Amino acid sequence: MFIYYELLYENITKFLTICCRTGVQAELVLGTIARKAQETADSHGHYLEDRVSFSEDKLMDTESKAVMMAWEKPLMEAHAKAICARGGHILNIGFGMGLVDTAIQQYNPVSHTIVEAHPEVYDRMLRNGWGEKENVKILFGRWQDLLPQFGCYDGIFFDTYGEYYEDLREFHQHLPKLLRPGGVYSFFNGLCGDNAFFHVVYCNLVSLELENLGYATQLIPLPVKDCLAEDVWAGVRHKYWQLDIYYLPVCQYLDDTE
Ligand SMILES: C[S@@+](CC[C@H](N)C(=O)[O-])C[C@H]1O[C@@H](n2cnc3c(N)ncnc32)[C@H](O)[C@@H]1O
Numbered sequence: 001m002f003i004y005y006e007l008l009y010e011n012i013t014k015f016l017t018i019c020c021r022t023g024v025q026a027e028l029v030l031g032t033i034a035r036k037a038q039e040t041a042d043s044h045g046h047y048l049e050d051r052v053s054f055s056e057d058k059l060m061d062t063e064s065k066a067v068m069m070a071w072e073k074p075l076m077e078a079h080a081k082a083i084c085a086r087g088g089h090i091l092n093i094g095f096g097m098g099l100v101d102t103a104i105q106q107y108n109p110v111s112h113t114i115v116e117a118h119p120e121v122y123d124r125m126l127r128n129g130w131g132e133k134e135n136v137k138i139l140f141g142r143w144q145d146l147l148p149q150f151g152c153y154d155g156i157f158f159d160t161y162g163e164y165y166e167d168l169r170e171f172h173q174h175l176p177k178l179l180r181p182g183g184v185y186s187f188f189n190g191l192c193g194d195n196a197f198f199h200v201v202y203c204n205l206v207s208l209e210l211e212n213l214g215y216a217t218q219l220i221p222l223p224v225k226d227c228l229a230e231d232v233w234a235g236v237r238h239k240y241w242q243l244d245i246y247y248l249p250v251c252q253y254l255d256d257t258e
Pocket of ligand 1: 068096097098099100101115116117121142143160
């Protein structure tokens with residue numbers, strides 16, 4: 001009986017591995033097709049031109065989709081801890097509710113650059129005094145347009161809204177210029193956060209793509225079930241996260257000499 005279960009378990013594991021590999025391969029092929037299609041379309045929709053609304057526990061767009069939610073606070077704190085591990089110069093892309101930036105400030109970095117593209121989010125940052133913090137530099141605009149103004153950083157966090165996997169991938173192409181050797185890069189890993197299977201596919205895909213760029217990615221499991229009370233999604237049109245474990249990416253340059 002025991003041998004039977006062991007065999008069954010082994011075969012299920014093999015099957016899931018094959019499914020996942022097939023998923024990654026399919027995404028690689030379909031991603032190439034999507035990239036081609038996107039070249040002819042304007043991918044950067046209307047979010048940045050539309051109004052947003054703030055409440056205590058969320059930031060919403062005009063379609064009642066959540067741009068950012070307070071339940072992510074512990075995740076943002078964990079991201080901040082990871083990217084501030086070496087202190088120094090920190091870059092964060094996407095201010096949202098300022099959760100990750102508030103956590104970054106606790107580590108007192110030498111410099112803390114924040115990139116934000118939405119005019120109302122930017123205004124709110126200024127009203128809340130972010131422009132007066134000594135070590136903070138705010139860059140207003142889309143990261144894509146501000147790239148020439150970026151420096152070199154010890155820690156980088158990326159978390160935008162209204163963008164696609166292609167944009168994240170494009171950002172990754174710039175990492176070698178932006179991240180100092182030994183620095184830490186992380187991003188909000190909400191990739192297909194409403195589907196366990198595709199989430200695993202995307203976790204594998206992004207790790208593989210970062211590896212091709214010379215980065216090793218560790219995915220640190222963080223249980224999030226307790227952060228998601230029943231009423232968290234009240235009034236939100238899309239539950240962008242439905243999984244019990246969040247895999248926090250910690251990416252570092254693969255140094256062969258180490
Ligand atoms: C999910 S929120 C970030 C939440 C943030 N990590 C926090 O802790 O509150 C995404 C933010 O990225 C901004 N954003 C969207 N596209 C952007 C772009 N291309 N460049 C810079 N910021 C962008 C949005 O306006 C929004 O404020």
